Amino acid sequence: MKKRISAVVLVLAMVVSCMTGCGKKDVLQAAVETAQSAKNMDATLKMDMSMKMSVAGQEQTLDMNMDGDMTIFTDPLKYKMNMSMKMAGQDTKMESYMAKEGENYMTYTNSGTTWSKVKVASADEMDKVKAQSDAYNVASFFKNKEDLKPGEDATENDKTYKTYTAVMTKEMMKEAMESSMGNSLDSLSSLTGGKLDKDKLDSILDSIKDVTYTIWVDEEEAVIYRVKYSMAEMMDSLMSQLFASMASGSDADGMTAEQKKVMKSLKIEIGKCDIDIVYKNYNEATDFEIPAEALAAKEATSATE
Secondary structure: OHHHHHHHHHHHHHHHHHHOOOOOOHHHHHHHHHHHHOOEEEEEEEEEEEEEEEEOOEEEEEEEEEEEEEEEEEOOEEEEEEEEEEEOOEEEEEEEEEEEEOOEEEEEEEOOOOEEEEEEEEHHHHHHHHHHOOOOOHHHHHOOHHHOEEOOOEEEOOEEEEEEEEEEOHHHHHHHHHHOOOOHHHHHHOOOOOOOOHHHHHHHHOOOOOEEEEEEEEOOOOEEEEEEEEOHHHHHHHHHHHHHHHOOHHHHOOOOHHHHHHHHHOEEEEEEEEEEEEEEOOOOOOOOOOOHHHHOOOEEOOOOO
16 A cells, blocks of 8 residues: 555656746746746745545545755756655655766655665656756746736735736646656556556546646746646546556456455545645755765666665
């Protein structure tokens, strides 16, 4: 069960990485250009999630609260994140990095005392991703600038921000999830216990719900300050499709009749999944190195190993 929960968190992290990301002329356009051209930045991430798991007539509700501090550099591409997570009465702290090592990009994770590392993509694959998408750029929310609609002003710490709302369609999400990370297919497959082929992945992603998001723009600094959105409906539809595939088709090969029965009864309902990302220190983030013990870690063959 812990492995399945970890896989759910990995998918959430992947989806969030796909959406970390404005517009019109003047201040909004300037904010977009700053985001698009930024070589580095810091960000804070908060996620408030609640999900109900039921299997064989038994139910369990899991609440998860996550706080993270991120630093992202785009040239060369690398990031680090310190994350604190509370789930099922347990507090977990995690330190993670991504950077190029040799001819590949790797992620390095320490959730206690042991480092692990996993290949994300080859350098060539990552270069293509960087050229084709804004997956690691705050401006990824603004591919459809004409869809932004002005909202009510928001105030925080005696400062007023302009807000805009728009929709991340399932087509946009599908494109991001397929192209933003080299191991995205394997991350989704880890939830089904088998390999997802392209047709099945397309079918699952075609079922996900659109996501409405809100952007806060700092007019004084002409930068994107915050992005807020709920992924509850999208994640609920995604989880339903993923776990349904566990009890059908090739994903069920090798299961006993009893195991198939249990898997068919397995349901996950996402009641809440609120994301709040605040961006700061555009082009002023402090540089960092990957810890030596992380570089020396044994490479795992999958994200859930």
